[in-house]
Amino acid sequence: MKSILLLTLMAVATILAVPSIPQPTQYIMSGTFEIPYFNIVEPITLAYDSINNRQFIDYYQGLDVIINLFNQDLTYTISPRVYEMTCTVTQGNGTLINVIPNDPTNWIFNGTALVNNVQSYSFTKKISAYGRTGTYTFYIDANGNPIQFYLNGVDTIFDSHPDIYILNFATYTEGPVAESYFAVPELCNGISPTPQASDEQESTISIFGTIGQQLVAREKLHRVNFADFKNKYNRNYQSNAEHEVRFNLYKKAANMIDAHNAKGLSYTLAVNQFADMTDEEFHTRITPKNKRPENNGAHSTHDNEHTISLPATVDWRQQNCVTPVKDQGVCGSCWTFGSTGSLEGTYCVKHNSLISLSEQQLVDCAYIMESQGCNGGFASSAFQYIMNDQGISTEAAYPYLMQNGICKDRYAPKSGVTVASYVNVTSASEAALQNAVATVGPVAVAIDASVPDFRYYSSGVYYSPACQNGPDDLDHEVLAIGYGTYQGSDYWLVKNSWSTNWGIDGYIMMARNHGNNCGISTQATYPIPN
Ligand SMILES: *[C@@H]1O[C@H](CO)[C@@H](O)[C@H](O)[C@H]1NC(C)=O
Numbered sequence: 443m444k445s446i447l448l449l450t451l452m453a454v455a456t457i458l459a460v461p462s463i464p465q466p467t468q469y470i471m472s473g474t475f476e477i478p479y480f481n482i483v484e485p486i487t488l489a490y491d492s493i494n495n496r497q498f499i500d501y502y503q504g505l506d507v508i509i510n511l512f513n514q515d516l517t518y519t520i521s522p523r524v525y526e527m528t529c530t531v532t533q534g535n536g537t538l539i540n541v542i543p544n545d546p547t548n549w550i551f552n553g554t555a556l557v558n559n560v561q562s563y564s565f566t567k568k569i570s571a572y573g574r575t576g577t578y579t580f581y582i583d584a585n586g587n588p589i590q591f592y593l594n595g596v597d598t599i600f601d602s603h604p605d606i607y608i609l610n611f612a613t614y615t616e617g618p619v620a621e622s623y624f625a626v627p628e629l630c631n632g633i634s635p636t637p638q639a640s641d642e643q644e645s646t647i648s649i650f651g652t653i654g655q656q657l658v659a660r661e662k663l664h665r666v667n668f669a670d671f672k673n674k675y676n677r678n679y680q681s682n683a684e685h686e687v688r689f690n691l692y693k694k695a696a697n698m699i700d701a702h703n704a705k706g707l708s709y710t711l712a713v714n715q716f717a718d719m720t721d722e723e724f725h726t727r728i729t730p731k732n733k734r735p736e737n738n739g740a741h742s743t744h745d746n747e748h749t750i751s752l753p754a755t756v757d758w759r760q761q762n763c764v765t766p767v768k769d770q771g772v773c774g775s776c777w778t779f780g781s782t783g784s785l786e787g788t789y790c791v792k793h794n795s796l797i798s799l800s801e802q803q804l805v806d807c808a809y810i811m812e813s814q815g816c817n818g819g820f821a822s823s824a825f826q827y828i829m830n831d832q833g834i835s836t837e838a839a840y841p842y843l844m845q846n847g848i849c850k851d852r853y854a855p856k857s858g859v860t861v862a863s864y865v866n867v868t869s870a871s872e873a874a875l876q877n878a879v880a881t882v883g884p885v886a887v888a889i890d891a892s893v894p895d896f897r898y899y900s901s902g903v904y905y906s907p908a909c910q911n912g913p914d915d916l917d918h919e920v921l922a923i924g925y926g927t928y929q930g931s932d933y934w935l936v937k938n939s940w941s942t943n944w945g946i947d948g949y950i951m952m953a954r955n956h957g958n959n960c961g962i963s964t965q966a967t968y969p970i971p972n
């Protein structure tokens with residue numbers, strides 16, 4: 443009897459000894475945000491103040507600083523641009539990023555473990571989105587101080603692709619945050635605020651911004667506006683699933699419209715009765731146009747005139763002309779990966795030597811023709827820059843930071859790979875693209891990756907009716923490294939830059955000869971290496 447009581451007491455004592463996940467309203471943490479797949483270790487400091495609706499985030503010790511004063515509707519951003527640091531001041535509200543779970547009761551205690559040399563208590567939560575499940579584990583020490591946030595799956599904090607993400611807490615202090623964190627940075631003095639960045643940049647270029655907060659805020663706004671839309675046009679959807687599909691279509695249209703209107707052109711657009719329709723539903727009404735963006739500096743065009751017979755299947759990996767899948771992480775730098783991939787590949791085809799090239803150099807230095815580091819860009823800018831700079835460094839000599847950095851092209855040793863010129867593949871011709879991929883090597887292609895299921899692609903030939911778009915919807919740059927036919931469906935073999943945790947070990951088969959799905963042949967470009 444006594445011993446049972448004792449055991450019970452011990453059990454209770456053990457349960458009581460488990461610390462609970464803190465729920466601070468104000469804290470400062472510092473540590474590292476890591477993506478093990480691509481050896482990314484990004485130092486981060488976050489000062490969180492939900493009482494005053496503001497926060498301070500610093501990446502790489504001052505290289506990129508974001509101060510969100512949502513209480514004043516202002517955001518200060520300090521970031522590098524080529525050789526200098528710049529400040530931008532933006533108006534608008536948003537949602538604070540909290541790196542501590544704000545729903546502790548949904549996290550299940552799952553034993554203790556040694557993490558970063560600290561005896562830690564783990565709590566897990568399963569996350570499920572679009573049929574993919576992920577597990578998050580949050581570790582705290584005996585006093586309830588956070589030790590590590592481990593995410594295996596979609597990163598809902600920074601809003602990114604499925605991968606393994608680790609946030610290590612080196613320091614953590616709860617309580618009021620010193621005012622100095624929220625002081626106007628000296629660099630920002632005298633700079634007048636611009637309206638909240640339009641979504642255009644994000645959607646033309648990257649499907650995820652450097653941080654998720656603007657997207658989260660916009661999402662909320664869209665939900666409210668969508669309710670109005672449904673009232674106005676008497677929409678009654680059959681199911682929750684259809685409701686979500688329609689909402690996503692609506693959201694996409696609304697983003698495009700807002701972006702257009704923010705440009706202050708001579709005409710504006712507005713949401714109308716077509717906003718929740720798929721392009722297929724709508725396309726019976728219009729004549730699709732496939733217009734390329736204006737002059738991109740290419741000096742020739744690749745078409746399908748050379749009617750040589752092409753192989754039925756191409757996969758440049760078999761010639762060892764494709765580097766291992768890389769990982770852009772949380773940075774809209776897809777364009778640099780597509781570009782390096784095409785140069786690595788075409789150089790290899792020509793010289794029989796595969797050299798992994800630096801995306802970070804393009805992120806930091808290639809601010810030409812509208813390209814802007816982690817805020818997106820174009821393959822043509824990358825190739826033009828490499829021509830101007832007479833080369834590019836290797837991946838190892840100029841490693842990836844996942845963040846805009848100061849341009850080091852004056853110091854970093856070059857790889858020896860140079861570009862003579864670059865070529866437009868005839869727009870919207872899948873035959874020309876096939877010819878180029880078969881005869882030249884891997885080609886950088888821009889696609890529409892904004893349909894949510896793309897983000898969660900896992901196998902098979904990807905075809906999306908919601909992806910039958912004109913060039914306005916191209917928002918992600920990837921690399922066509924081959925093509926073929928799988929179970930009766932023609933496909934493009936496409937290398938993405940979202941690690942091997944995404945897709946088929948980092949690759950996707952995208953529909954080929956199926957109406958230029960997702961605009962894959964709309965803006966294909968490749969370099970001619972020396
Ligand atoms: C920003 O949003 C928050 C939360 O919705 C709200 O409480 C606050 O008043 C807003 N600030 C401004 C200046 O609009």
Ligand SMILES: *[C@@H]1O[C@H](CO)[C@@H](O)[C@H](O)[C@H]1NC(C)=O
Nearest residue numbers: 550552553555566567577579
């Ligand atoms: C709990 O921890 C064990 C051992 O570390 C792990 O295998 C298991 O997946 C965890 N459970 C959950 C729900 O994450």
Ligand SMILES: *[C@@H]1O[C@H](CO)[C@@H](O)[C@H](O)[C@H]1NC(C)=O
Nearest residue numbers: 734735736737738741742866
């Ligand atoms: C390449 O495409 C751009 C964008 O459409 C165009 O302006 C340019 O004239 C093209 N260059 C060549 C050589 O075809």
